[in-house]
Amino acid sequence: MMAVADTNDLQTYCLDTARRAKAAAAQLARCSGEQKNQWLRDSADALFTDRESIQVANEKDLAAATGYGLTDAQVDRLRLTKERIDDITAALLDISQLVDPIGEVIDSSVRPNGLQITKVRAPLGVVFFIYESRPNVTADAAAICAKSGNAVILRGGKEAAHSSRAIVEVLREQLVRNGLPVDAVQLVETTDRAAVGEFLALSDLIDVAIPRGGEGLIRRVTAEATMPVIKHYAGNCHVYLDASADPEMAEAISVNSKCHRLGVCNACESLVVHSAVADDLLPRVGKALAGHGIEIRGDQRAQGLIPGAIAATEEDFSAEFLGPVISVKVVDSLDEAITHINHYSSGHTETIVTNDLRAARQFTLRIDSSAVMVNASTRFNDGGEFGLGAEIGISTDKFHARGPCGLRELTTYKYLVYGDGHVRQ
Secondary structure, three states: OEOOOOHHHHHHHHHHHHHHHHHHHHHHOOOOHHHHHHHHHHHHHHHHHOHHHHHHHHHHHHHHHHHHOOOHHHHHHHOOOHHHHHHHHHHHHHHHOOOOOOOOEEEEEEOOOOOEEEEEEEEOOEEEEEEOOOHHHHHHHHHHHHHOOOEEEEEOOHHHHHHHHHHHHHHHHHHHHOOOOHHHEEEOOEOOOHHHHHHHOOOOOOOEEEEEOOHHHHHHHHHHOOOOEOOOOOOOEEEEEOOOOOHHHHHHHHHHHHHOOOOOOOOEEEEEEEHHHHHHHHHHHHHHHHHOOOEEEEOHHHHHHOOOOEEOOOHHHHOOOOOOEEEEEEEOOHHHHHHHHHHHOOOOEEEEEOOOHHHHHHHHHHOOOOEEEEOOOHHHOOOOOOOOOOOOOEEOOOOOOOEEOOOHHHEEEEEEEEOOOOOOO
16 A cells, blocks of 8 residues: 555545545446346456456465464455355356345335335445454445445455455456446555544545444544444344243354354353343353354342353453453343343343244334344344345444445435426425
8 A cells, every 4th residue: 555645635535535436426327227237247267267367466465464473364355266266256246136225215105295205225325334354344335325226435444455456456457348437446545544543534525434343443433523423342242041931942042142163243141031031041042152163241149040150240241351251140020120121231232032923023123223133143133134125234323224235225316307387385
C-alpha cells in the first residue's frame, strides 16, 4: 500500500476516492441485474484462473504476519489455500443467483384521486466498509454491495493488504469487461490510520459506514462518523435451558453454540438454566463443555453442580469472551431468565431449549435481540444459514438493519408516484 506524504495529500486522496465512488454509484443505478450477475460469474472464473497469483500475494501477507503480532488463529484466518479461494468463487456464484433487490415493489396503491403510488427498493449509494484482515471478506463485501447497486470503498487491515489488492484487481478488471463502473469497487491504498477519519467526515459523498472488527474499531467509527453506521459492538449470546428441555438436545445445542467456533460473534457466551432441571442438566452439560476445554464461570448454584467451575463476576455475565470461557446462571423461572438475558445481552442472538410451546412463545416475544431461536444453536444467526447469501455483517442496531445484513439490508426505498395532470387542491 502507498504512503501518504502529508495531511493535505491524505485529504485529497480520500476526497477523490469518495467522489469517484459517488459517480460510480450513479452509473451503477443504470446497470441491469444481468450485467451485475455476469460480472459476478466472470469474477468467479477469473479468481479461479488466477489462484496461483493470488496465493503468491497471500504469501507476502503471511510472511509479514509475525511482524504484526498475529496469533496462530489470526494467521489461519489470513491464509488463502486453493480450497479457500474455491470457496470465495463459490460465494460469488451464489450471490449471482440471488434475486436482485433493486426495483422490487414493496407496496403499491391507487389513491381515491387516481394517483398511483408505488414503494420500491433502491440502493443506499456509497458504502464505506472497514473490516478485519480476512481476504474472503474483501470479495464478499464487494460482491454484495455492487449486486445491491452500491459502490463500496473497502478499508481492510494492513495484514491482508497484498491479498485484498490481488482480489480487488480481478474484480475491477471484470467490472470494466462487463460495462460496469470500475470505481464501484475501490480498495483504500494507504495504511495511514487517519484515512478512516477522513472518510468518516465525508457524509455528503458516503451514505453509510459499516465497521466489522473489534469493539474498539466499532466505537471509534460510531463516534467519528458523520453518516449512519450499521454495527454491532459485541456478541454476548445466550442459551437458556428451560424446565422442559430435552437433556440430549440441551447438551447438543449448548456444546454446538459454544464450541463450534469460539472466536465468532454468534458463539454462545452465557448459559442460563432453570433450577427445576439444573441438578440433572448442569453436571451433564458442564462435563461436555469441559471436555472441549471450556472454563466455566458460574453463580453459586452452578458452582455446586459443575466440578471445577469458578465464581463468576458481574463482568463475566456481560462479557464476550471469544474464547474457551462461558458464564453460567441458574434461575428459578422463565421470567427470571428473560430478565437476566435482556439485562446482560448485547442484543445479538439468544436461544431457548424447551418442549413447552407457551415458554417458547413468551421467550420469542419478550427477548429483545436481533435473532431469537427455539431449539436451535446460536450459530445459525448467519446470512448464509438464513438464505441471504453472503452477508456484510450482523447488526444489533434497530435502524436501519437488524441481524444478518444481506442484499436487502443494503437498500433503502423510494416512492414512485404517477399522475395524470394531478394538481393539489
